[in-house]
Amino acid sequence: MLTILDRYLLREVLPVLFVSALLYVAVFLFGFFYVGSQWLDGAPVLKVLTWLGYHVPGVLVQVLPMAVVSAVVIPFGRLATEGAVLATQAGGIPLTRLLRPVLLVGFLLAGLSLYLSEKVVPETNARVRGYWYDELTSRGHGLARLRGKTVPLGNGLELYFSGYDWAHRAMTDVRLQLWKGRQATVIFADSGTYDGDTLRLRGYRLYTVDYSQIDALVSAPPDALPEELQRVFKNVSIPKSPDATLTLKTGLTRDQALANFADPLAADTLSLSEAWRRYTDPDLSPKDRLEAGLAFHSKLALPLANVVLILIALPFAVNYGRSPGLSLGMSVLIAVAYYLVFLLARSMGGLGLLPPALAAWSANLIFAFVGWRLMRR
Structure with a gap:
């Protein structure tokens, strides 16, 4: 249950967190x-x-860890300058106790980031590329970007x-x-459309060939050839009508195909x-497993940075956050330092x-x- 101290600290932290997140998102979007x-x-506005x-x-x-740093450094720097932090310590409240409501916010933001990474970001990132080619630049002709490319559509299907x-x-x-083992199903079509996860092929012909049986065909006597x-x-x-249409569901949507291969x-x-799933696939090559491992662990580590950066932001705020400008600059430096180390280690x-x-x-x-060593000091 939140105490009066917790509620007071949250009233100081949450507005700065909200404004910082808006600011960082706006900077990225402008970029x-x-x-x-x-x-x-x-293009229409x-x-x-x-x-x-x-x-x-x-x-x-990406920016929530940066906003968390600002939400700790700026208000706690002001509280330290005004003597509020020293007063709480004089009253027997350790600095680590002030972390409790902020850490709660950090864990909630980590959960939000994990949810977005699992349920929302894959779809919206695919839509970014699909919308770019189909609505903004080529105006509905995004598929032209895939011409001449072999596009895996999932479940072994290639277009x-x-x-x-x-x-x-x-x-x-x-x-x-x-392909399924040595058996191949090939569909040729005069034309086709690709909307959502649906392919519609016009003027198609379908052939399924089992190449494992060709050796027996070569050595078969004439009477066994049929x-x-x-x-x-x-x-x-081979449909009788040249305009016959075949509809197929794919494992990859049009937006995802454009996002991955355009x-x-x-x-x-x-x-x-x-x-x-990709990381634990036993058939992956060593290089692909390395990339899959980096992707999986990065998608876990970055959301939890919302908690980790609180540990280092609070002692810096208490010791060096003497003015709003200095606190803002310090919060940016801490966030930039984190991302530099993160990207360097990933490289x-x-x-x-x-x-x-x-x-x-x-x-x-x-x-x-x-951060923990600074807190202990």
Whole structure:
């Protein structure tokens, strides 16, 4: 149960947390707008704002630790300057006791960040790229960015198309393939559309070929060829109508396909649970396992930075937060230092110099240790 002291501290901390989060989110969004502004000439303002809005969940996960630092350094620096912290210590209340309500906020923000990383950010990050190509720049022709590329659609299904019909916003010369062992199902189509997680193929032909049976076909006597051919060609489907349509569900939505394969700047559309499944996949190559381990542990470590940075922010605020300007500058420096250590350790993990778990958690461990030592002093 919250005491009077806890409620007082929360009244000091929460407004600064809210304003700081808004400020940092606004700075990040302005950066995205500034970088993309050269391609946004003539784009409706509402659509630009919608595109920026899709960035917010992902940006929020990144900036909440920065906002937490500001929410501790600025109000506690003022309280220390006014003598309130010293008065609580003179009354027998240790500095660590003042951490309780702030740590509660930190754990709640960590939970919020984990929820966003699992349920919201993968979808909105995919929508950022899909909206960019389909609504802002190429106006519905985002699929043209995938022309000539082999696009994995999940569950072993791969899409390829060599042409694009600009008038009808459709793929042309489409090929889908699905392998199961040595058996391949290939679908050719004259054209196709891709909306949501649905592919619609027009003028299709479907062939299922079992390559494991071809050796027996080569050595079969002439009278056994018809039977062996049926074993090789498991299924051949050629509709009588040239306009026949086949509808398929994919494991990857159009937005996700654009986010992952439209350009080299792929958005992070991996949820926490998907990162874990990939990390524990026994068939992954060592390089892919290293990348999956870094992704999974980073998605855990960054939300918990909301708690870790409180430990180091409070002693700095009490000892050095003599003015609002100094407190603000100090909070930015602490946050920047954390992200520099975090990114440096991740880079070392990517090079194989550190195990993935240690690379992702190094910044948290270092800052928690330093913060706790400062608190003990």
